[in-house]
Amino acid sequence: MTRDEATKACTKILQRAMSTSATISSVLQLPEVFPEFKELVFQSHISGKTFAKKMLSDFLVPRPAEEGWFDKFAEGLAAQATINAETVLSAAVIVLAHSNADDAFTSACQIAIGLDPESWIAELNQDKPVVNIGDLRKKSVKELFAAHLERLSSRISAKSILSRSDLLFKHVPIKTHPDIVSAEDAYYKRDKLEEGDKLRQEIVHGSGLPHIPIAKAAATVEFLNEAATTAGRSVGFRFNLQIDMKYLADLFGYGGKR
Numbered sequence: 574m575t576r577d578e579a580t581k582a583c584t585k586i587l588q589r590a591m592s593t594s595a596t597i598s599s600v601l602q603l604p605e606v607f608p609e610f611k612e613l614v615f616q617s618h619i620s621g622k623t624f625a626k627k628m629l630s631d632f633l634v635p636r637p638a639e640e641g642w643f644d645k646f647a648e649g650l651a652a653q654a655t656i657n658a659e660t661v662l663s664a665a666v667i668v669l670a671h672s673n674a675d676d677a678f679t680s681a682c683q684i685a686i687g688l689d690p691e692s693w694i695a696e697l698n699q700d701k702p703v704v705n706i707g708d709l710r711k712k713s714v715k716e717l718f719a720a721h722l723e724r725l726s727s728r729i730s731a732k733s734i735l736s737r738s739d740l741l742f743k744h745v746p747i748k749t750h751p752d753i754v755s756a757e758d759a760y761y762k763r764d765k766l767e768e769g770d771k772l773r774q775e776i777v778h779g780s781g782l783p784h785i786p787i788a789k790a791a792a793t794v795e796f797l798n799e800a801a802t803t804a805g806r807s808v809g810f811r812f813n814l815q816i817d818m819k820y821l822a823d824l825f826g827y828g829g830k831r
Contacts, residue, residue, distance in 0.1 A: 574687025576814070582684050584817045586677045586805030588824040593673040594798050597666045601794075604662070604787050607655045614654045618647035656784065663790035664776045664783075670797035671734075671773040674766075677801035678737040679730040684808045685745050686726045690719065692744050697721050734770050738763065741804060748807040750799065758792040759799040769797050 574582075617623050686693050697718070729737060753760050772793060775783055785793075808814065 574684065576688070576812075579684045579688055579808075579812060580814050580817050581820050582680050583805055583809050583814045584820050585824060586680050586801065587816060588821055589673055589676065590798055590802045590805065592825075593669060593801075597670060597794050597798070600662060600666055601787065601791055604659065607658070610658065611651045611655045615647050615651035618650055619644070659787055660782050660784050663785035663787060666790055666794045667769070667773055667785070667797070668776060670794035670801075671769060674769075674797045674801040674804075675730075675734050677804040678734055678741060681745070681804035681808045682729050682737050682741050683726045684812070684814075685741060686722055686729075688812050689744065690722045693722055693725065694718055696725060696740065735763070735767055738766055738800075738804070741807065745807045745811045747803065748810045749803060750806070753799065759795045761796075761800055761803045765796050766800055769793050769800075 729740075732740070747761065749761050750759070755762075772785070809816075
């Protein structure tokens with residue numbers, strides 16, 4: 574990997590973190606309209622715009638005679654609708670933020686391998702690379718190491734996000750945000766990355782979506798987004814990579830525009 578390629582890769586980590594943060598911030602504003610949403614759902618049930626009243630009536634024989642018998646059911650359905658919306662929103666933003674962090678740690682490891690391959694040679698032992706006699710006859714030891722390091726780089730995304738974070742910060746000093754203190758949700762800690770990863774697995778692979786309050790989802794995605802930025806920041810500082818502002822503008826789609 575050349576320094577120019579590394580600079581672009583590091584810039585892309587920043588761009589995706591910025592884009593993901595903006596998207597998630599917008600989504601997390603939606604709960605502010607939940608009261609109006611709840612009322613809208615309630616009125617839809619009451620007015621018969623949904624099939625809820627008819628379906629319930631078909632099961633109630635005889636139908637209740639008192640006025641407004643359906644109101645409490647409609648209120649319950651509307652309340653459940655807001656809970657369902659919160660559940661889906663929370664799950665969506667956590668999965669999106671985790672995806673961003675996942676890609677960031679992959680890219681950061683690949684940058685580190687590409688710019689400082691010598692320090693990663695010891696990691697090849699864990700992958701048990703096979704060297705055949707033909708390779709030994711055709712390539713130098715340096716070329717063989719380079720080939721296997723390239724293979725490690727291309728396959729590093731197959732490792733868990735925790736394994737990649739451990740590898741990255743084993744070879745690159747961690748550089749946390751100077752204005753974020755350890756007590757804050759966003760401050761990078763390995764155990765919090767593990768917690769966020771387990772939560773994402775529960776969402777994606779569990780038997781059903783867990784109910785995650787919006788406040789917890791917001792704290793989780795804030796951490797995951799800063800974790801992604803920490804990965805990019807750390808390799809940037811380690812190798813003195815500057816953000817390519819023109820490439821950043823291109824990634825956002827306004828390159829060349831004034």
